[in-house]
Amino acid sequence: MRESVTETSGSPENDANTIFRSGYIAIAGRPNTGKSTFLNRVLGRKAAIVTPKAQTTRGRVLGVCERPGAQLIFLDTPGIHDPGRILLNQMMVRTAYEACREADVTLYFVEAGKGVTSEDGEILERLNGTGPVILVFNKVDRTPSGRLMERLSAIPAQARERITEVVPISALNGRNVERLLDLLPGFLPEGPRYYPAGQWTDQPESFIIAEVIREKLFMHLRQELPYALAVRVISWSERSPPSRVRDLEAHILVARESQKGIVIGHRGEGLKRVGAQARQELEKLFGSPIFMQLQVRVEKEWNGDPRLLADLGYVDPEADADYE
Numbered sequence: 001m002r003e004s005v006t007e008t009s010g011s012p013e014n015d016a017n018t019i020f021r022s023g024y025i026a027i028a029g030r031p032n033t034g035k036s037t038f039l040n041r042v043l044g045r046k047a048a049i050v051t052p053k054a055q056t057t058r059g060r061v062l063g064v065c066e067r068p069g070a071q072l073i074f075l076d077t078p079g080i081h082d083p084g085r086i087l088l089n090q091m092m093v094r095t096a097y098e099a100c101r102e103a104d105v106t107l108y109f110v111e112a113g114k115g116v117t118s119e120d121g122e123i124l125e126r127l128n129g130t131g132p133v134i135l136v137f138n139k140v141d142r143t144p145s146g147r148l149m150e151r152l153s154a155i156p157a158q159a160r161e162r163i164t165e166v167v168p169i170s171a172l173n174g175r176n177v178e179r180l181l182d183l184l185p186g187f188l189p190e191g192p193r194y195y196p197a198g199q200w201t202d203q204p205e206s207f208i209i210a211e212v213i214r215e216k217l218f219m220h221l222r223q224e225l226p227y228a229l230a231v232r233v234i235s236w237s238e239r240s241p242p243s244r245v246r247d248l249e250a251h252i253l254v255a256r257e258s259q260k261g262i263v264i265g266h267r268g269e270g271l272k273r274v275g276a277q278a279r280q281e282l283e284k285l286f287g288s289p290i291f292m293q294l295q296v297r298v299e300k301e302w303n304g305d306p307r308l309l310a311d312l313g314y315v316d317p318e319a320d321a322d323y324e
């Protein structure tokens with residue numbers, strides 16, 4: 001552990017020599033290890049959508065967290081998996097490696113009950129050359145302590161070399177999360193507050209809206225269908241005062257005609273349910289009534305079209321291709 005970790009303790013307000021630290025912390029790991037749940041807990045709000053399904057997160061989600069003497073900028077990333085030939089999946093994996101390369105420190109998530117698998121070992125090897133890596137054993141709330149000890153002692157030597165710290169946490173109930181947060185400023189360089197107080201993300205509203213709708217679709221649809229769809233916001237506007245209503249028009253993109261019917265459901269019930277749940281959450285989020293129009297559109301190659309993927313906010317069009 002670096003010595004600087006201890007510098008954040010003490011009383012920053014009264015100490016003229018205290019330096020302010022800021023920087024990027026990548027949250028990476030295999031799908032479903034609880035990365036987005038962790039980000040949401042740290043920010044105390046839903047920044048990233050969470051479902052029990054793998055590969056829910058498609059793009060990089062930025063979240064800003066203020067700590068005494070430091071600004072922590074988290075980059076939540078899609079789970080690293082074998083992407084096959086689908087461009088979307090290749091981009092997702094690339095986004096994850098790219099974030100780790102940009103970051104000052106990476107939190108590498110594994111499930112405490114499973115420990116560091118051979119896939120994790122390979123990924124950690126590929127992270128060579130990036131900054132320090134903290135290994136996070138998540139979901140300790142459902143891991144008996146004997147099993148946790150077993151898994152901790154079974155970290156392969158090669159992975160150990162790559163790891164600066166090991167921290168067991170529960171992103172779900174918050175156990176040990178504060179301790180992990182206390183460690184992080186020590187890994188960041190001296191720097192300014194990059195985001196002004198109160199700004200917690202750089203995501204445009206249209207991305208957040210599309211993600212909320214996509215989460216409801218993920219929850220309602222079975223098997224492969226969630227992976228075959230995307231949500232695109234077509235328009236989002238406020239009416240002139242005194243009306244507080246906002247108008248939202250969004251398209252659900254599916255890859256095939258047959259999927260359209262499944263999303264819409266019998267007599268439109270499926271779409272209605274998704275729409276109602278999404279609207280409720282969005283109204284709470286934006287604090288105003290929303291008039292929402294949702295349509296399902298067939299867009300055959302949406303997950304293979306680089307321009308559309310950038311448009312949907314899943315990839316940074318400026319990211320380079322080193323990590324494919």
Ligand SMILES: Nc1nc2c(ncn2[C@@H]2O[C@H](COP(=O)(O)OP(=O)(O)O)[C@@H](O)[C@H]2O)c(=O)[nH]1
Nearest residue numbers: 032033034035036037050051052139170171172
């Ligand atoms: N029991 C338990 N479940 C968790 C924890 N963290 C996340 N989960 C669950 O794991 C699933 C995947 O979480 P998510 O944050 O989407 O994982 P990601 O794919 O790594 O971003 C969801 O059902 C979460 O509720 C945890 O600490 N304990």
Ligand SMILES: [Mg+2]
Nearest residue numbers: 035036056057
């Ligand atoms: Mg996620």
